[in-house]
Amino acid sequence: MIRPSDQGLVSTIQAKIDNLNKPKGSLGRLESLALQICLIQQTLTPQLRHPCHVLFGGDHGIEREGVSASPREVTWQQMLNYGRGGGGVNMFCRQHGFTLRVVDAGVDYDFDPTTAPHIIDRKIAHGTRNFLYEPAMTAAEWERALAIGAEQVDACAAEGCNIICFGEMGIANTSASSCIMHLLTGIPLEACVGAGSGLNTDGVRHKLDVLSRAVANVTQCSYSQRELLPYFMGYEMAAATGAMLRAAELRVTILVDGFIMSACMLAASHMEPSVMDYAIFGHCGDEGGHRLMLEHMGAQPLLNLGLRLGEGTGALCAYPLIVSAVRMINEMDNFDHAQITKYF
Numbered sequence: 001m002i003r004p005s006d007q008g009l010v011s012t013i014q015a016k017i018d019n020l021n022k023p024k025g026s027l028g029r030l031e032s033l034a035l036q037i038c039l040i041q042q043t044l045t046p047q048l049r050h051p052c053h054v055l056f057g058g059d060h061g062i063e064r065e066g067v068s069a070s071p072r073e074v075t076w077q078q079m080l081n082y083g084r085g086g087g088g089v090n091m092f093c094r095q096h097g098f099t100l101r102v103v104d105a106g107v108d109y110d111f112d113p114t115t116a117p118h119i120i121d122r123k124i125a126h127g128t129r130n131f132l133y134e135p136a137m138t139a140a141e142w143e144r145a146l147a148i149g150a151e152q153v154d155a156c157a158a159e160g161c162n163i164i165c166f167g168e169m170g171i172a173n174t175s176a177s178s179c180i181m182h183l184l185t186g187i188p189l190e191a192c193v194g195a196g197s198g199l200n201t202d203g204v205r206h207k208l209d210v211l212s213r214a215v216a217n218v219t220q221c222s223y224s225q226r227e228l229l230p231y232f233m234g235y236e237m238a239a240a241t242g243a244m245l246r247a248a249e250l251r252v253t254i255l256v257d258g259f260i261m262s263a264c265m266l267a268a269s270h271m272e273p274s275v276m277d278y279a280i281f282g283h284c285g286d287e288g289g290h291r292l293m294l295e296h297m298g299a300q301p302l303l304n305l306g307l308r309l310g311e312g313t314g315a316l317c318a319y320p321l322i323v324s325a326v327r328m329i330n331e332m333d334n335f336d337h338a339q340i341t342k343y344f
Helices: 007-018 028-041 061-065 073-083 088-096 139-158 173-185 201-219 225-232 235-249 259-271 273-278 290-297 313-331
Strands: 052-058 099-106 119-121 163-169 253-256 279-281
Touching: 007 028, 007 313, 028 253, 028 273, 028 313, 052 073, 052 088, 052 139, 052 235, 061 173, 061 201, 073 099, 073 119, 073 163, 088 099, 088 313, 099 139, 099 235, 139 225, 139 235, 163 235, 163 259, 163 313, 173 201, 173 225, 173 235, 173 259, 173 290, 201 225, 225 235, 225 259, 235 253, 235 259, 235 273, 253 259, 253 273, 253 313, 259 273, 259 279, 259 290, 273 279
Parallel strands: 052 099, 052 163, 099 119, 163 253, 253 279
Antiparallel strands: none
């Protein structure tokens, strides 16, 4: 059960922010960030402890329909690369002091634990089924994936983590995200579909055709919104959704990455609306539809850098702004103590 953040401290927190020795509102978004983090932690002196990044990997049956510019084997190759420290996610985790956990939720490859000890084995299956013809996963697999995500958050929290972000590795997961976005928001599918890992115009047209046929299959049936999630999602996306729900339940701040992780937060918010109280959206990515999805959720992304790598890299890039917001409310002096005339 996720409790909405208690709003009882809003006026007290806002008064502290307004009395810092600066023009009222002059630090803009940092002020609203500080307010949100104070409400999450229910304190006037928030702290950021042991930041963690959890990257879930999984393959998608829909990849077989040629909807991605990248071949399926890139998923397992990149999962191995993370163990060598060579990924974008590795570099940003090192830069910002995040502990990285790499979790195989459903990659179509058998990792050798002796040569890939960095990969946490939680494999449900060797990739999902092809949702053009059948649900990507069963109800039991969906519940297992949610539990895997929750388990990883529990492990991070046990180490003292109170701010977390999630990433993904899974060729064709923009296809699953586009379908979820369309079905949960009502935004036309063509506005939800983009180039993914680099499709050209013809490739995007083909991707839209495949996804249109898949969506038509489910709209002819009486699926509930909850049933639509396992129909289209990958195991890595379902695990991330479960992780977000568990993080909010533990009152851990969630830094949300790009298109795929925003789709997971969209799904989580349909399951438990209060999860949004704990979400900070790191950036607006360059994938088609991401801006529209953020607008639908009323989200205000911190960065707009044209990113579309995934892995959680955009969320990690935004982390220094969270640090600045926390340092602002904890370290800036106030008008009275600094003996500066308060002029408003």
